[in-house]
Amino acid sequence: MGADLILYGGPLFGADGADALAVRCGRIAAVGASPELLRLTGPETALISLRGRAVLPGFFDAHTHFIRVGLEHTFYVGLGAARSLGEALDRLRETARARPGGWIVGRGWDESRWPEKRYLERADLDRAVPHQPCCAVRVDGHLVAANTLALAHCSYPNGEFVDRNRGHLREDAASDLIRAAQPDPEALAEAVSVASRHAASLGVTAVGDMAGPGDLAAYQVALRRGTLQTRVFLYLPADNLSAAKELQVSHGFGSPLLTIQGVKAFADGSIGARTAALNTPYRDGKGLGQLLTERAELARLGREASEAGLQLAVHAIGDRAIEEALAAAHAAGVGRLDRHRIEHLELPTPEQLDRVASLGLVASMQPNFLQWSGRGRMYEDRLGPEREARMDPHAWVSERGIPLAFGSDGMPMDPLYGIGLALDPPHPPQKLTLAAAIRAYTEGAAYAAFAEPDLGTLSPGKRADLVVLSRDPAQAPWGELAVDLTFLAGKPIYTRTGTG
Structure with a gap:
């Protein structure tokens, strides 16, 4: 029986000496010459002749918010490219004129770039959008600015997470308002489709959502x-853990395209919103951040997740939050077989x-957070140069x-x-080799989701989720590379214009 697909004439990541790969029935059938x-x-x-282009396992984004990514293309007002506060407000104002009557939700603003x-x-x-509820979510999702009409939908009292005078909502209060502004179920389903197409264009074939x-x-x-x-x-x-336990759902429950892996808890917030929990105050003296889940509760979640065969993913950014997560894991008696995860792990001590x-534990980290690292950037502004130099120590x-x-x-x-x-x-503790960085976005992410039997390497028997880059990263500067082709189970789901 012949192969369904053969890619030939280019290097294969992790398969030294091989320059061809054959696919049959959605899986890799052979790798070789x-x-x-x-x-x-x-x-x-x-x-498909590779003509020297490299083949990698499909990228696995271990931590994202997939529907939000889709909504950024369909519903949210993009504020990430705004070069000033005024430009961000102009974008909200223009959208309100074009979409009168409903919510106006901006996303992605970053004051550190203004x-x-x-x-x-x-x-x-209030000045930009006076007649419709309007809120704008900071890039990290942990701080929302709201106008007066939007604040009417906030059920949280003034205090730790709500400043009605400034229109600021943080953490649970921010999440609650974002849910109030969420579009209808049909729009959410369409956002999944849009996010999936966008992911394919980036070579992403799997996500931890x-x-x-x-x-x-x-x-x-x-x-x-x-x-x-x-x-x-x-x-x-x-808070879905009890329901999953009652239904006896364990990790991997579902279909080849949609599985339930576990639950996520928050130990703290973010550096940008000043809610990441620190042992030493923020550089501007504005507190130590917030612990959002107590150690005993994290330990309970860890124990119950392990008993149910589910993973616990704990968001912990600051060193104080990381300490709580580690103490809770120890108290819960978790081990390597559980593969519980720490999400972000940005400011750990050695x-x-x-x-x-x-x-x-698995370290689920985000290298793109390094965009805020370095002299004069947001992390240094919030933390000072000494702590900033050991942020995100990959x-x-x-x-x-x-x-x-x-x-x-x-x-x-x-x-x-x-x-x-x-x-x-910017700093040595953050630097990885090319091979290690690619593995973290493929094999490492698959391991973090118990998916390494099927995904993460170019090995016979694994699912043929593949990405073809425009050149060989061993020979070309990484910044010059693009995604030419993406395959899911051996079927093309993205082809860059002019390639093939």
């Missing part, structure tokens, strides 16, 4: 319609990383043998961008 594999050509075989160097506030939004309430329903609609073309591994909100290794993680999975958190969802930052970061 072109003359040998071309013998598998049959009357129905699709032949000359004003300050957050959006209620008064700003930190899902929100109601997201599972949107995925199921897209799955039934055949518009989901990305393998989605879902981490549901932690001693804390030693304990991450001994507990068998090299320290790798040196300790800690399983490392790379994701994007959707800021942006682009493995080529993230890997590029890890290859040339």
Whole structure:
């Protein structure tokens, strides 16, 4: 029987000496030399000459918010490219004129890139959008600025997470308002489809999705319609753990394209919103951030997740939050077989990383966060140069043998961008080799989701989820590369214009 697809004439990542790959029935049938594999050509075989281009396993974004990525193309007002506070307000104002009557939701603003160097506030939004509820979500998702009409939908009292005078909502209050502004179920299902197409254009064939309430329903609609073309591994909100236990759902439950893996909990917030929990105050003296889940509760979640055969993914950015997550993991008695995860792990001490290794935890990190690292950038502004120089220490993680999975958190969802930052970061503890960075976005991410039997390497028997780059990264500067082709189960789901 002939192969369904043969890629030949280019290097294969992790398969030294091989320059061809054959696919049959959605899986990799063989890897080897072109003359040998071309013998598998049959009357129905699709032949693609690589012409020196490299083949990699499909990228696996270990931590993203997939539906949000889709909504950024369909519903949200993009503020990430705004060069000033005024430009961000202009975009909101123009959208309100074009879409009168409903919510106006901006997303992605980053005051650290603006000359004003300050957050959006209620008064700003009232002037720009006075007649519709309007909110604007900071790039990290942990701080929302709202106008007066939007604040009427906030059920949280003034206090730790709500400043009605400035129109600022943080953490749970921010999430609650975002849900109030969420579009209808049909729009969410369409966002899944859009996100899937966008992922394919980036070479992303699998994601670990930190899902929100109601997201599972949107995925199921897209799955039934055949518009989901990305393998989605879902981490549901932690308050879904009891329901999953009652239903006896364990990790991997679902279909080849949609599985439930576990639940996510928050130990703290973000550096940008000043809610990441620190041992030493922020550089401007504005507090130590917030612990969002107590150690005892994290330990309970860890124990119950392990008993149910589910993973616990704990968001922990600051060193104080990381300490809580580690103490909770120890108290829960978790081990390497559980593959519980720490998400972000941005400001660990070397001693804390030693304990991450001994507990068998997975480090789920985001190299694209390095865009805020370096002299004069946001992390230095918030933390000072000494702490900033050890943010996101990918090299320290790798040196300790800690399983490392790379994701994007959707800021942006682009493995080529993230890997590029890890290859040339501001500080030595952040730097990885090319092979290590690619593995973190493929094999490491697959391991983090118990998916390594099927995904993550170019090995016979594994699913033929593949990406073809425009050149060989061993020979070309990483920043000059593009995604030419993406395959899911051996079927093309993206072809860059003018390539093939």
